[in-house]
Amino acid sequence: MSNNFQLTISQLSLRYLGFENLALENISAQSRGKRIGIIGPSHAGKSSLLALLAGIAGKMIPAKFSGSVRINGEELEAWRSQHEIALLLQDPASQLSGLADTVYDELSFSLLNQGKSDEEIESAVKRVTDQLDLTNLLDQSPNQLSGGQTQRVAIATALVTEPDLLLLDDPTSQMDPLGRQHFFSWLEKLSCPFLLISNELDDLAALCDQIWVIKDGCLLMADSPQTVFNQLDDPAFDKPAAWKMAKKLELKLDGCYPVNARELKEAAENAN
Numbered sequence: 001m002s003n004n005f006q007l008t009i010s011q012l013s014l015r016y017l018g019f020e021n022l023a024l025e026n027i028s029a030q031s032r033g034k035r036i037g038i039i040g041p042s043h044a045g046k047s048s049l050l051a052l053l054a055g056i057a058g059k060m061i062p063a064k065f066s067g068s069v070r071i072n073g074e075e076l077e078a079w080r081s082q083h084e085i086a087l088l089l090q091d092p093a094s095q096l097s098g099l100a101d102t103v104y105d106e107l108s109f110s111l112l113n114q115g116k117s118d119e120e121i122e123s124a125v126k127r128v129t130d131q132l133d134l135t136n137l138l139d140q141s142p143n144q145l146s147g148g149q150t151q152r153v154a155i156a157t158a159l160v161t162e163p164d165l166l167l168l169d170d171p172t173s174q175m176d177p178l179g180r181q182h183f184f185s186w187l188e189k190l191s192c193p194f195l196l197i198s199n200e201l202d203d204l205a206a207l208c209d210q211i212w213v214i215k216d217g218c219l220l221m222a223d224s225p226q227t228v229f230n231q232l233d234d235p236a237f238d239k240p241a242a243w244k245m246a247k248k249l250e251l252k253l254d255g256c257y258p259v260n261a262r263e264l265k266e267a268a269e270n271a272n
């Protein structure tokens with residue numbers, strides 16, 4: 001599954017019940033690659049898109065939508081009935097059950113609900129805690145974690161069931177710079193397809209196959225990081241630091257300003 005991911009959205013609109021304005025308006029997009037970054041100002045509709053894909057908007061949150069979403073050619077509802085989609089919300093603490101005494105119990109929760117054996121649970125928990133560097137927190141109470149640790153535990157709860165698609169809503173907002181760096185290097189190794197909302201433009205530009213740009217409920221662009229950050233001309237959107245540096249130094253790669261550190265280094269080497 002993870003090597004074959006195609007998300008196709010056609011004329012998708014979403015309106016929360018009781019509200020006049022559309023939160024998403026006539027969005028059509030086709031994924032390219034399996035790592036999609038989503039950027040946009042506040043209230044643009046980014047979280048609404050993930051909530052809709054996760055099946056929350058329309059079910060748990062009263063909303064109506066029109067248009068279609070297909071994954072690998074299959075209509076979203078049908079795909080979701082056979083596959084697991086994990087959503088990591090913007091507020092990680094709200095993701096945790098509030099019932100577990102320890103991080104281990106928190107991570108075991110959904111696996112217990114799936115009827116997994118103790119051995120299966122132990123090995124799944126070990127896998128995610130090793131990946132996310134959480135082993136030393138397993139005996140701690142989830143209530144005593146820092147914001148960044150809570151975010152990592154919430155990510156682990158999303159991953160422990162090995163989802164087929166991961167939806168991440170600003171997952172590093174409460175992490176310190178080192179935690180963020182670790183998180184993005186870990187994402188780089190992840191084989192699961194994901195849609196990731198983030199303001200970390202340099203990290204997105206280094207990691208993602210495609211960037212979707214959303215503003216006022218509309219999709220402005222869906223293209224490679226190079227194309228998006230070189231062509232997007234809207235003061236509501238910042239540029240990656242690498243792009244700004246390259247522009248200042250007039251360093252180009254294949255006719256474009258580099259958008260991440262690796263490309264910037266290559267452009268600088270070519271110039272020497």
Ligand SMILES: Nc1ncnc2c1ncn2[C@@H]1O[C@H](COP(=O)(O)OP(=O)(O)OP(=O)(O)O)[C@@H](O)[C@H]1O
Nearest residue numbers: 016019023040041042043044045046047048049061
């Ligand atoms: N549960 C809800 N009920 C009603 N309106 C909502 C709900 N959730 C979001 N909205 C509205 O939908 C619009 C899009 O919000 P959304 O949270 O999707 O944007 P966003 O781009 O994720 O913003 P942010 O970056 O601030 O999280 C906003 O006008 C918001 O007020």
